[in-house]
Amino acid sequence: MYVSASQEATPTLAAALTRRGFLQAGLAAGGALVVGFQLPLAQSAQPEKPGFAPNAFIRIDVHGKVTLIMPQVEMGQGIYTAIAMILAEELDADFSQVALEAAPPNDKLYGNPIFGIQVTGNSNSVRSFWLPLRKAAAGARAVLVQAAAQQWKVEPDGIRTENGQAIYDADARRIDYGALVDRARELTPPKDPQLKDVKDFKLIGNPLKRMDTPDKVNGKTVYGIDVMPPGVKFATLAACPVFGGTVERVDDAKARALPGVRQVIVLKDFVAVVGDHMWAAKQGLAALNITWNEGSNSAISSxxxxxxxxxxxxxxxxxxxxxxxxxxxxxxxxxxxxxxxxxxLAHATMEPMNCTVHVTPTSCEVWVGSQVLSRVQATAARVTGLPLDKVTTHNLLIGGGFGRRLEVDMVDSAVQIAQQVDGPVKVVWTREEDIQHDLxxxxxxxxxxxxxxxxxxxxxxxxxxxxxxxxxxxxxxxxxxxxxxxxxxxxxxxxxxxxxxxxxxxxxxxxxxxxxxxxxxxxxxxxxxxxxxxxxxxxxxxxxxxxxxxxxxxxxxxxxxxxxxxxxxxxxxxxxxxxxxxxxxxxxxxxxxxxxxxxxxxxxxxxxxxxxxxxxxxxxxxxxxxxxxxxxxxxxxxxxxxxxxxxxxxxxxxxxxxxxxxxxxxxxxxxxxxxxxxxxxxxxxxxxxxxxxxxxxxxxxxxxxxxxxxxxxxxxxxxxxxxxxxx
Amino acid sequence: MVSLQINGEVRTVDAPPDMPLLWVLRDILGLTGTKFGCGIAQCGACTVHVNGAPVRSCLLPIGSVGDRAVTTIEGIGASAVGARVQKAWLDLEVVQCGYCQSGQIMSATALLNSTAHPEDSDIDAAMAGNICRCGTYVRIRAAIKHAAQT
Missing domain, CATH: 3.30.365.10 (Aldehyde oxidase/xanthine dehydrogenase, molybdopterin binding domain)
Known part of the structure; x- marks a missing residue:
């Protein structure tokens, strides 16, 4: 399936954005040059509505650090590195100064205008970014060149850029991008900036090292399953083994007697045990005597x-x-x-399904590795009845997506559990649950x-x-x-x-x-x-x-x-x-x-x-x-x-x-x-x-x-x- | 209370002796580099070293560890071979999602500790217990050979 054609992206100064949108995008840090642009986001079967709404941002700070804030997530496909390469190429940035930040969930800023979906999937990240990102980066480069021209009182035509600097060869003057930011912020990027010719690419086409890899060989990377909010408890769950079945009754006497077991939570179609650690939760679940109402599907076979x-x-x-x-x-x-x-087929991602949630009467905080962050937020809001802005989400790195993390069922059940737990709770599925309750x-x-x-x-x-x-x-x-x-x-x-x-x-x-x-x-x-x-x-x-x-x-x-x-x-x-x-x-x-x-x-x-x-x-x-x-x-x-x-x-x-x-x-x-x-x-x-x-x-x-x-x-x-x- | 030697430190935990080492590491000690993948010693994501030998921590009760030295992915870089394996993993860009790689690196380090220059059949035997869903096996094999030469 092909994505909708690239939109004509006109780079714009983010000053045009509302302050609220600015804050939500994490862009409020002062003194930076910010260029917003629009990505056509995935899966749209219809043309997008007219009108320009930026959903990704390039931020260049006074120290020359370049940050791209974007909706796509890294799940091992190397997307952060590839996108950073495209940005650095067209901006002539110092690649070592380029960083990527995953955007917070925000339908308005990061979602498709029709469907409101913030999604990583369908092999379309590079395809979606290719032209819009290059245009935005070229626009940012153009205002930096213009700023240098103003500062040096020379014609912009004589200025070239390389490795995060503007250079005037006539008298060998050089200046870092960071030092141009204050002046560049006042300028408007050209509507159709000149893009580099393919033959002039210096970064694109080279086998660069991935940016997310070093912490993945020493155990430091924090996946969703690794988050540890202070005071977190651990839970595991069992859904009715028959699709569509519900809980009839649970005898939890043996489970409650086990050391480390804190709570047995019985909900409509699943049962969860909360403990001091996953072992207690697992032991507790195994000790339950659950009677299921198997419902109308109990005779279905292949x-x-x-x-x-x-x-x-x-x-x-x-x-x-x-x-x-x-x-x-x-x-x-x-x-x-x-x-x-x-x-x-089941997905069998190596990281089993999990989601960590902390619900209070006035807020909900969710930690999860997801391909659809805005749906995570919406699901938590629906289950708790809280407004969207009371739901905070943290998107962690993903231990395998393959389409499984385009779903939010693991969020739905974890929020239901968290509603009954005092403090944060990490819900981790066993592998058996993961294989038997996939989509x-x-x-x-x-x-x-x-x-x-x-x-x-x-x-x-x-x-x-x-x-x-x-x-x-x-x-x-x-x-x-x-x-x-x-x-x-x-x-x-x-x-x-x-x-x-x-x-x-x-x-x-x-x-x-x-x-x-x-x-x-x-x-x-x-x-x-x-x-x-x-x-x-x-x-x-x-x-x-x-x-x-x-x-x-x-x-x-x-x-x-x-x-x-x-x-x-x-x-x-x-x-x-x-x-x-x-x-x-x-x-x-x-x-x-x-x-x-x-x-x-x-x-x-x-x-x-x-x-x-x-x-x-x-x-x-x-x-x-x-x-x-x-x-x-x-x-x-x-x-x-x-x-x-x-x-x-x-x-x-x-x-x-x-x-x-x-x-x-x-x-x-x-x-x-x-x-x-x-x-x-x-x-x-x-x-x-x-x-x-x-x-x-x-x-x-x-x-x-x-x-x-x-x-x-x-x-x-x-x-x-x-x-x-x-x- | 059970005392364990983990990455060169003595750690005392309040946990039942039948509790698998995996959950003690992750949920009590906060050493989350060791991963949960299957819980039945089928995938190798939870591999640690006990006295240098690769062990699936998801089925290893802490009561059976005694005073043997436990090494996890957080500590493996302190050994020369472990550091070489980690570097080879980066040099050959083995990693994709990375979730299984703690276990892969622990198994590979144990292999190189016992067999300095492994043949393909040695790699097959030592690494077949570690599943990688992203399919990085081609590079894992190459990285082990690379680490053996450096």
Missing amino acids: DDVWKKLRAASDKEGAVANSVGDAAKALTQGDKLEAAYEMPF YRPVYRDALSATVANGRIVAWKHRITGSSVIARWLPPAFQKGIDIDAIDSAADIPYDIPNLRVEYVRAEPPAVPTGFWRGVGPNNNVFAIESFMDELAKKSNKDPVNFRRDMLDKSPRLKAALELAAVKAGWGNPLPARTGRGIALQVAFGSFIATVAEAEVDASGEVRVHRLVSAVDTGIVVNPDTVVAQLQGGLIFGLTAALYGKITIAKGRVQQSNFNDYRMLRINETPQIEVHLIKSGEAPGGIGETGATAAPPALGNAIFAATGIRLRRLPIDRDVLSGKKPS
Whole structure:
């Protein structure tokens, strides 16, 4: 899914802001140059309202320190460093003097004007910032140059900037930005400042060290789970194991007798134990005898989920894209049909869900690592009944987001607990609770049919059936039966196909809540499309690389990625028995990626992935080391899903509970991974989501090449690969 | 009351002997660098050293520690090998979200203490108990080899 186009951002002096907005943004420190600008914030399906409201700020103080205050949060994706690099580049700042501050929650300043959402997600941080931030930084640079010109009584044209200084070469005068701030504050930045030419970039394109890393190797970084307000107590909770169930009664006699247990809190649909430490809370919870009212979902099983999904998939869907006459073209020629299915998945962030809250009669203070800070604040206000300005939030670093921290359920329950506790309480979920009460990547079914002639696809029909996360999470964006995320990378398939029809059927699973999961819509679509492309190549007796390349004339960037990946992976070179190579292509989040997997399947059906090679065109690369890291990690995230990822339902409950039965790839299973970046002058694409999408179809196609067995469901079924079960 | 030797200091805590070391470190002593990940010794986020050996603190009752020396991520930089591993982690930019990295660094330091120049198979054996959800394994492997050479 692509973000709305960049707004025309006119830098403005923050003097235009109200004093109130100023204070909330933390900008009130005197004597600084402040330039505000507007970011188009994510997920907006509609154009934003006209009118300029800055939602990010550059502040330069008299000591030359440059601070960017912005809504995005760091969760390991390296965004703080990349954004700082863009700012320092266009401002010609001293990079060591650049710092980033996460903005406080504030719908007015930092939210999207229509939806009021302050969000980090969808691989769009760099994409959102790219032009607005450069323009704002160039505007700030322009007023600093003008200030220097006034001070020196020379023409601004003769002044250049470098490393946080204005320099007049004619007589070798230099002055620090900090010394220009007082004068610059009185000036107005130009409307359309000159941006640097790409070839003049000094910082962008260099592998700079991340700013958030040093404290992550010595234990000093404070994640949400690490906060310790004075007097904090510790709680853990159990929700009804059946989705939608409630508490009937609780016998807490044994729990209350345990040392360190302070309180047992019984609420409508969960029970919490508060203690002097997590151990007491855990022991207390285990000692409770809880009777649940399991409600109407207690008979739901995975079979029910799949039956319902398959039935929905038989119906016609809302049309997401239509080219030519697919219906007619599908009646002629050599036709292939296939359906692919994806399981529920939990996020399993390494930092389990947690939230620390202190409620008093007149205030609420919340500590949490969140991708949606304004929703955290709104949730606390709703639960307590306090006005928004009585709710203080502290956003901590995030121990893994992957979409899970786009939700605020952990805030809702923690605030309810805190309302009954005297003083602050840290609510930490056990891993079991974290796995069994997630909002899951939806089950999907993709029904595809196509006809081929002369080695090319003539007609293509793709019907995507699954839950709409968008419809729950951002209702105004769900329009005309189309979930813009669920169809992403399918409606805009990169291949040159004359007759095309892509449909979406919204089908909500019984009982199971669904949410965004790293890679989002493209994960499902690219797996189905790239698996089917391989099946069509086979049907056409063509090599999978050649088959794809012949239909990519309209997508030269993807074609170049395909060719590079094929060369680097040694496509076509002989391999040992039961070993195969598979390729998968994707255009998602503005990045063009080709990935080759090399995998071996043994007689027992066990799969060993030897090598992954990705070629990536993500436009101008801000920090190449971060892009490579995101691909490496994303590919492993995707391999985990393909090899092991599966949440199943029985009696209305999730059957998995911890890393023993919801497995993660480990270092001994990790293949050699190579990432090749393609030089490009195009605007930067998103990268955080992409690797998760790339690995599963490449692996599925490698397994087919190794065994001749086509797996149309994930995760891979070792019994099918060993021949114990029919394929 | 239980006495523990942690990062070279004697710490006395009022906690039951069956309480796992993890929660004593985090919730009583405020040493939050050691992380909770699973509670069943499956993920390695809570790894500390007990007399130099890597141990999952989430299942280690403090009553069983005795006078053995406990080292956590807050103290590992005081040893030459620990400091080398931390530096290698930074040199190779291993970290993403960072939540698992305390445990990874503790396991890697223990490995290098026992095997100065580990082969890939040694790394697999020593590090397979540490999960990284961000998928930094490629760089963890490289950083261990880098630390072994410096």
